[in-house]
Amino acid sequence: MDRGAESEREGEGSGSPSSVEVHRLEFGVDWPPWHAAAFLVEADEPLLVDAGVPGATGDEELRDGLAAHDRTPEEVAHVLLTHPHSDHIGQVPTLREAGAAVHTARMTRERLSRDPEDLAAGVRETGEGAGLPPEELDEHVERALSSLERNRRLMPPDEIDHAFTYGESFEAGGLTFEPVHTPGHQEGHACFELALPEGTALFSGDVLVEPFRSAALNVGLDRGAYDAIDDFYAAYDRLDAREADWVYPGHGHPFTVYRKVLANSREALDDLLADVRGAVADVGPASPLDVTRARVDRLDHPAPLLDTLGALGTLDRLGDVTFEWDGGVRRYRTI
Ligand SMILES: [Zn+2]
Numbered sequence: 001m002d003r004g005a006e007s008e009r010e011g012e013g014s015g016s017p018s019s020v021e022v023h024r025l026e027f028g029v030d031w032p033p034w035h036a037a038a039f040l041v042e043a044d045e046p047l048l049v050d051a052g053v054p055g056a057t058g059d060e061e062l063r064d065g066l067a068a069h070d071r072t073p074e075e076v077a078h079v080l081l082t083h084p085h086s087d088h089i090g091q092v093p094t095l096r097e098a099g100a101a102v103h104t105a106r107m108t109r110e111r112l113s114r115d116p117e118d119l120a121a122g123v124r125e126t127g128e129g130a131g132l133p134p135e136e137l138d139e140h141v142e143r144a145l146s147s148l149e150r151n152r153r154l155m156p157p158d159e160i161d162h163a164f165t166y167g168e169s170f171e172a173g174g175l176t177f178e179p180v181h182t183p184g185h186q187e188g189h190a191c192f193e194l195a196l197p198e199g200t201a202l203f204s205g206d207v208l209v210e211p212f213r214s215a216a217l218n219v220g221l222d223r224g225a226y227d228a229i230d231d232f233y234a235a236y237d238r239l240d241a242r243e244a245d246w247v248y249p250g251h252g253h254p255f256t257v258y259r260k261v262l263a264n265s266r267e268a269l270d271d272l273l274a275d276v277r278g279a280v281a282d283v284g285p286a287s288p289l290d291v292t293r294a295r296v297d298r299l300d301h302p303a304p305l306l307d308t309l310g311a312l313g314t315l316d317r318l319g320d321v322t323f324e325w326d327g328g329v330r331r332y333r334t335i
Contacts, residue, residue: 017198017199017201017245017246019196019197019198020041020042020043020175020194020196020201021042022040022041022201022246022248022254023039023040023042023065023068024037024038024039024040024248024254025037025038025040025048025061025062025065025066026061026065027052027053027058027061027062027065027087027090028053028057028061029053029087033211033251033252035251036050036052036053036088036250036251037050037248037249037250037251037252038050038051038052038062038065038088039203039248040065040066040069040071040076041173041175041194042069043172043173043174043175044174044175045077045078045172045173046071046075046076046077046173047076047078047079047080047100047172047173047175048076048078048079048080048100049079049080049081049082049192049203049248050079050080050082050088050089050205051079051081051088051089051090051091051092051095052065052087052088052091053086053087053090053091054090054091054150054154055090058090059091059094062091062095072098073091073094073098073100074098076095076099077099077100077101077172077173078100078101078103078172078173079092079095079100079101079102079103080103080104080172080177080190080192080203081102081103081108081190082190082191082204082205082206082250083185083186083190083205083206084104084108084111084112084151084155084186084188085186085206085217086150086154087250088205088250089151089154089155090154092155096159101161101162101172102159102160102161102162103161103162103164103170103172104155104160104162104163104164104188104190105163105164105166105179105181105188105189105190106163106164106165106188107166107187107188108163108188108190109157109163110188111187111188112151112152112155112157113157114148116148116149119144119145119148120141120144120145122223123137123140123141123144123220123221124137124141125223126221126222126223126225126309127141127221128328129288129329130225130287130288130289130305130309130329131287131288131289131290131329132289140221140302143302144221144222147220164179166179166180166181166190175194176194176195177192177194178192178193178194178195179191179192179193180192180238180239180242181235181238182204182205182207182208182235182238183228183231183232183235184207184214184216184218184228184231184232184233184310185205185207185214185215185216185217185218186217186218187218187219187224187231189205189207189235191205191239193242193244199245199246200242200243200244200245200246201244201245201247201248202239202242202246202247202248202258203248204247204248204249204250205249205250206250206251207235207239207265208239208247208249208258208261209250209252210252210253210255210261210264211251211252212252213265213269213272214251215303215304215306215307216228216229216231216232216272216306216307216310217303217306218306218310220302221306221309225309225310225313226309226310226313226316227310227313228306228307228310228313229272229273229307229310229311229313229314230310230313230314230317232269232310233266233269233314236262236265236269239262240262243258244258245258247261272307272311273311273314273320275295275311276295276307276312277311277315277320277334278295279291279292279294279295279308280312280321280333280334281334282294284321284331284333284334285324285326285331285332285333286333287329287330287331288305288308288330288332289305291312291332292304292305292307295308312330312332316332319335320334320335321333321334321335322335
């Protein structure tokens with residue numbers, strides 16, 4: 001996204017597990033790297049990890065992608081979802097209708113059950129403190145409400161068959177998956193670890209991707225926005241304590257260089273902190289919005305602002321920056 005990582009793919013092609021087939025299904029999206037991936041796992045009962053983009057195009061891409069491996073949506077018995085972003089849960093309705101059981105984190109089900117009025121209040125409160133002017137605040141509230149509504153339409157909370165708890169493995173299609181809580185990009189985000197006799201496969205969603213660092217969207221512009229980067233580091237700490245031989249990410253290509261991508265991802269967070277600290281030093285005392293403007297040219301997506309809020313929260317806890325309230329707005333300066 002804001003940083004290109006190295007795109008070396010050591011072992012690609014040769015590096016696949018032998019005891020289970022994993023096939024990548026690709027869906028087009030409007031932003032780099034222009035696709036999102038889902039994975040067909042040929043377990044005792046075929047299953048999918050993630051479910052592509054919504055709408056008729058996504059439906060066609062799903063059917064074509066499955067057909068390339070002689071499968072139909074009716075044959076997919078389970079769908080495991082890393083996180084509730086539309087490019088990962090888009091075809092849940094088709095798969096549910098075709099009979100698949102839906103597995104997602106309990107935290108994700110709770111997020112989808114969020115009271116819209118409370119969400120609107122949270123966005124307003126966080127946005128005001130960040131220095132957003134009233135008209136932009138309204139846009140952010142609208143955006144948050146419509147994305148909640150869309151996600152609920154794609155994945156109604158009461159139609160989730162299995163809301164898993166972190167720390168507990170579960171069985172799907174004859175395989176045992178261990179969900180790893182990996183917030184930062186999205187607060188309930190799951191990576192799925194699959195231990196095989198010949199090694200470990202990890203379905204990493206948007207947390208560990210090779211071409212870029214995913215934005216710290218975590219809770220969105222809601223209460224808790226200042227925790228996003230701390231959460232991201234915690235996710236990488238958890239992954240650091242594990243090993244993976246094959247990684248299947250939600251964007252970019254599968255890779256085997258687990259340690260390297262993990263190190264690059266962590267470095268990208270360190271770079272973000274340095275960038276935000278530098279911007280505060282340049283323009284502070286300044287609101288989070290002004291700090292964001294000082295470090296990026298375009299602000300037509302909330303991602304850079306959310307990255308800033310998360311970074312400011314971490315820098316504040318590290319004692320690098322502090323803020324004072326000024327007419328309901330946080331003004332940050334370096335220490
Ligand atoms: Zn995502």
